[in-house]
Amino acid sequence: MARQERALERVLADGPGTPSWNAALVGALMLATAVNLVTVALVGTGVWLLVAGTWPERILGAVEIVVALVLRPRFGRMPRHTLDAAAAPTLYAVAKRVAAELGTKPVDAIAVDARYGSGCTVVGPRRRRVLVIGLPLWETLTADQRLALLGRASTRGGPSGAWIQTALDALTTWADMIRPTPELEAARQGVVDANAFRPDALRQNTNISLGQALAQPLQNLLAHGVLALHRLLGRLDDLSGRQSQYRADEMAVRVSSTTAADGLLRALLLSDTARFAVERAARSGGDVWAQVRASLVSVPDTERERLLRLARLRGDSTDGSSAPTYFRIQFVNRIPGPRTAGTLSGEEAQAIDEELLPLRTTIANELRSEAGQGLSSGSGRLGSAAPYGRAERHAGVVGQGERRWPSAE
Numbered sequence: 001m002a003r004q005e006r007a008l009e010r011v012l013a014d015g016p017g018t019p020s021w022n023a024a025l026v027g028a029l030m031l032a033t034a035v036n037l038v039t040v041a042l043v044g045t046g047v048w049l050l051v052a053g054t055w056p057e058r059i060l061g062a063v064e065i066v067v068a069l070v071l072r073p074r075f076g077r078m079p080r081h082t083l084d085a086a087a088a089p090t091l092y093a094v095a096k097r098v099a100a101e102l103g104t105k106p107v108d109a110i111a112v113d114a115r116y117g118s119g120c121t122v123v124g125p126r127r128r129r130v131l132v133i134g135l136p137l138w139e140t141l142t143a144d145q146r147l148a149l150l151g152r153a154s155t156r157g158g159p160s161g162a163w164i165q166t167a168l169d170a171l172t173t174w175a176d177m178i179r180p181t182p183e184l185e186a187a188r189q190g191v192v193d194a195n196a197f198r199p200d201a202l203r204q205n206t207n208i209s210l211g212q213a214l215a216q217p218l219q220n221l222l223a224h225g226v227l228a229l230h231r232l233l234g235r236l237d238d239l240s241g242r243q244s245q246y247r248a249d250e251m252a253v254r255v256s257s258t259t260a261a262d263g264l265l266r267a268l269l270l271s272d273t274a275r276f277a278v279e280r281a282a283r284s285g286g287d288v289w290a291q292v293r294a295s296l297v298s299v300p301d302t303e304r305e306r307l308l309r310l311a312r313l314r315g316d317s318t319d320g321s322s323a324p325t326y327f328r329i330q331f332v333n334r335i336p337g338p339r340t341a342g343t344l345s346g347e348e349a350q351a352i353d354e355e356l357l358p359l360r361t362t363i364a365n366e367l368r369s370e371a372g373q374g375l376s377s378g379s380g381r382l383g384s385a386a387p388y389g390r391a392e393r394h395a396g397v398v399g400q401g402e403r404r405w406p407s408a409e
C-alpha cells in the first residue's frame with residue numbers, strides 16, 4: 001500500500017496533462033518488440049529456407065513457419081452485442097463530442113454486456129477500438145457519471161497495448177511448447193514399454209532415459225526463463241497501466257466534474273452488491289434493470305463508507321493489475337476540476353436510453369435464462385458476472401483470442 005501511495009504522489013507531482021508515456025511503458029514496449037521480432041524472424045528465415053534451402057533445411061523452414069503461425073497475434077472479433085452507429089446515433093455523437101473535447105480519437109464502436117464495469121478493447125486487423133459498457137453499471141449511474149465513463153473510455157486502449165499483449169501471449173505459447181508435459185511423458189513411457197521385449201531393449205531404453213535426463217533440465221531451464229520474461233513484461237505492463245488509469249480518471253474529471261468522476265469510482269466499490277442484485281433480479285421475473293437500480297440506490301451511506309474504508313485497508317482494485325480504487329478516488333478529488341461541469345442534456349439521456357432498449361431487453365432475457373440454468377444445475381452464480389481483466393484494457397475481450405478481458409473502468 002505504501003508503494004501505491006507513493007505512485008499516487010508521483011502522478012500528482014507530475015501535474016495534470018502529463019503525457020501518458022513513462023519509463024514502465026517504454027520498457028514494456030522495448031521488451032515486447034524484442035519478443036515479437038522473434039516471431040517475425042521465424043517467418044522470414046522459414047520462408048527463406050523453404051525457397052533457397054536443401055531438403056533438410058526446407059523441413060526446418062516448414063517447422064519455423066508452423067511455430068510462427070502458432071505464435072501469431074489473435075485479432076479477435078467484435079463483441080456480440082455491438083451497437084450499430086445508425087441504431088444509436090446519439091450515443092455515438094456524445095462519445096465523439098467527448099473525444100473532441102479531450103483532443104483524443106473517438107472509439108470506433110460501442111458494445112454492451114452484462115458485467116458490472118466497462119472496458120476498451122482493440123479488435124480486428126484494422127485494430128478498431130471498441131468501448132464495452134457493462135449494462136448493470138451503466139443503468140445505475142447518473143447522466144453526469146455516464147459522461148465521466150465515456151471520458152475515461154476516450155483515453156483507454158490502443159496499439160501499444162495490443163503490441164504488448166501479443167508479446168505476452170507469445171511468451172505463454174513458448175513456455176507451453178518448451179516445458180515437458182504429461183502427454184510427452186506418457187508417449188516416452190509408451191515407447192519404453194513397446195521396446196521392453198526386444199533383444200536390444202536395454203540399450204534403446206538406456207538411450208531414451210539418457211536423452212530425457214539431458215533434455216528435461218534444459219527444457220525446464222528454458223521454460224523458467226521464458227516465464228520470467230513473461231512476469232517481467234507483465235509487471236512493466238501493470239505499472240504503466242496503473243499510471244495510465246490515473247490519466248484516464250483525469251479525463252473523466254475534465255469532461256464531466258470532480259463529483260461525477262468520484263461517484264463513478266465509488267460505484268465500482270459496489271461490484272459484489274451489484275452482482276447479487278443482478279442475480280436476484282434475473283430470478284424474480286420482473287424488470288431486471290429497475291430492480292438492480294433500486295437495490296443499489298438502497299445501499300445506505302454507512303455501508304458505502306464501510307466499503308471505502310475496506311478498500312483502503314485491502315488495496316482493492318477493479319482487477320489485479322489496476323491502481324487501487326481508493327487511491328483513484330483520492331486522485332480525482334485532489335486534481336483541479338473543470339471550470340464548467342459537463343453534462344448530458346435530458347433529451348440526450350432519454351435518446352440514449354431508447355437506443356439501448358433493444359439490447360437491454362436482450363441481455364435481461366439472457367440473464368433470466370442463465371439464472372434458470374443455474375437453478376436447475378444447483379449453481380448459485382451467473383456466468384456473466386466475470387470481471388474485466390488486463391487484456392481488454394489493451395486489446396482484448398475479444399482482442400487477444402478472447403482469452404482475457406480489458407480492465408474495469
